Amino acid sequence: MPAFSNGRGGARATGPTRESFDDELENLALDARAKLRLSDRRGIRESTVESADDAAGIFDLYGTSRESWAPSHGGRVSSDSLQRGVQALERNEGSVHEPSPVDQNHLGKVERVQAMEELVPPSPMSWAGPMEAISNGDRRYSAASNLSQSQGYGAGGRRTTLTPDITVTPELDSSRRNRDLRFRDSTISDSTSTTTANTTPTRLSPSVSRLSPATRHASGVGVGVGGNARAGTSQASFGSSQYPGEEADAFHVRSTYARLEAEGVHGDGWEAGVERTRGGPSSAGKRATVMEPSKGTNLGEDEREFLASLDRYGFVNEPLRNRSETRLALIPVAPLLKIPKLPSTSPLAGRAREEPSMGAGPGGDGPSPKVPDSPRMGEGRGRKKEEERVDKWMKMMSVKKRDQGGNIAQWGWKPEVQNKADPRQIVKRVYKGVPDRWRMAAWWTLAEDASQRNLGKGKGKRSAEDLARDYMSSIDHPSTFDVQIDLDVPRTISGHTLFVTRYGAGQRSLFHVLHCFSMLCETCGYVQGMGPIAATLLCYFDPERVYALLVRLHDDYGMHSIFAPGFPGLLEAFYVQERLMEWLMPDVFQSFSRNMISSSAWGTKWYITLFVNTVPFSQQLRLWDALWLDGRDVVIMTSVAILWAFKDLLAAPTATFESILSLLSSYFVAEDEDKLMRWIRRMLRSPGVREKMDGWRDEWSGLVRDGKTDGVLL
């Protein structure tokens, strides 16, 4: 059997020129569909493929060889899996067209046009890993089920079809792989190799694809149609080829994620995995053999143990998980029972700001907060209440749109809820906590509402479907932030089954979402801190929806100015927060002034990551419930709430620079999260408060405009 590594060493540069590609693209676009179904496939192939050498050369770009399933590496593929592949092929006999890989290529070329017309490509999240194994009824709309339901969005119908029409598949698949066809030479050449690698290429092509781990890794029913195509067009089509000007490191990162997206990763969801990108392409040698995916066989003892230790959100259930480097602080409930009134004038009006104290201050450590029994306390609370709320939410929301597969594509409020005399019902319910199984529907709907409200205020808004398409089409474009994103992906969210495996499904989605988001706004690019936000969303949504929600945060929730260079939105938020402090707790404000505690010293992380890793996940979710409803004011008011709860310690005469900063750098656990949420809600609903906050924003803008911000912030 000829191996496609035979021709190794061919130069990529000998591929078709860009101009000829443009011409060809035009031709193809003209009679795309007709041509696609022409029987004269060989002719097309001969016109585009230069040499087998080209094809093999592509593999060198990846610095790796296809050791896991490529037939050319004889002996690596077990006869068992080969047989399975053949069986799979036989099952589909009759329904499977037999496209040569070249066809897939050409389908790929015209996909762009078609994608715009009709297709939302399938979710790249074809992983139905361990979360599925432990999924329970409680999770109907939460993380676990999202993963398995992910096909439901967009082209879900196609995805779950039992007799996949393979000729369609490449369109679907490649529509997210290549937008700029001028750079598609790799795929072209690559097809030859697949062809030459198989003695009966047209017949074997689908079956080979079935041998790829990705295929069997994909969720059961659909037999991973997307994965098929990806594997079928073989390695070089993972990601586009290297762009001119794209750095080798960045390309290595991008293509590695793309390849593993197709191959899958062994032990996904519970094993640590192998590092392949840190340190650049030279680290590629470390690549481990891709093993048989464990899905479908019995769980190993280690895996079972790991999965059993997960909490309801998918985190490793370890009492002090991830906290040993951080102090824990219990947010006491007592102060939060009192809702202060904003006085009409600042109590500090007319008084000079306190001078900073000189010297090192008292030698002692200053007052310190109570330490919670466990960073996870309170998580078991209210589960019964949550059960009751599930029904209430059922009565509040209804299905607004289904996709062609019958899966729910969009939720909406029931008319009677929206038109109700008391619009505060939604507010109350949201602040009481969205039941976890409703979070996906509620957050999405609230974000769409916010976007609707902002319509006309900015540029024309993109619909969620458009955004999903944007995501798919930008996934194979190079981003200058790829290397930095790759550094941050594995350390973004700790101890969660979705992200625990290097290059596992969650990490890949995280990379792809951040990669695409980094190209959304030239001003913002990628900023450390986006990761934790995206990771939280990935616990609930498909990647393309996560992307859409990030865009909403950016456009409609003021995160653009938070992420922009110089963090202008952050400074504005600090200004508003400091005014609130000054009015509500002047003694704390003065203590900060005396001890030279600048807000940026402790507040940056809160505002940029929206309290991820600052409070327990369950409490972070509660804050986010409110955030989707009330926007950025929630973040400010939450910060103020924490200061309020600790005001006695923070304002104590014995408080020092160190004691204050140590306290505010803590990991916070609310003694009673309901009371915390209530405080935030009551404050934001107090008459005039939000207007005042907007007023302070205007004030700050004025100061910025006049260049008078020096020394204004603490």
Added chain:
Amino acid sequence: MSRTTSFKLVLLGESAVGKSSLVLRFVRNEFSDFRINHRVSIGFAGAAFLTQTVNLDDNTAVKFEIWDTAGQERYKSLAPIYFRNSNAAVIVYDITQPPETSFEKAKTWVRELQRQADPGIVIMLVGNKLDLSASRKTSTELGKQFADEEGLLFAEASAKSGEGVEGLFMEIARKLPANPPPTRTPASRQGVRVEGQAEETPSACNC
């Protein structure tokens, strides 16, 4: 009766050179491989604040108030807030990277401090990941030479093995004056201004 003096120290350096790991080793004598221990990098957005006390002798102790800053270039604009009042700075680079990457970045941090920080600031240049010296790409001599030229302290260390970590902080502690310089002055607070603030107006998104 021992006497404790507090000093502010800021960690600077490119992303993923091991700033947080060094400080974690120093403060808690721990090393965390994030892939194994499921730990989140602490200086991820903004900066993390930690403290650690070292005893110089029976009578003198030095308490470090440490700012572990985020490494991404974008956060550079916030860095002055942390280093303006610092008595010491640890600038970290990765010896397994070629000198034109993280070592070069370390040099720019030195320039930045020379330009903006307190003139009396004690600067320690640290080449981290000494445990991986087999794949070293930045030589000891290069670091040493630059440190000598600029009058910096210099060390190589491994946050993973712990080698050299305690020592480098001890060296800083010994170099610090017995009495802390009065950095917390009203004058210095006037200078705290986020870089680029004036020209960065919250503008409409151009995307």
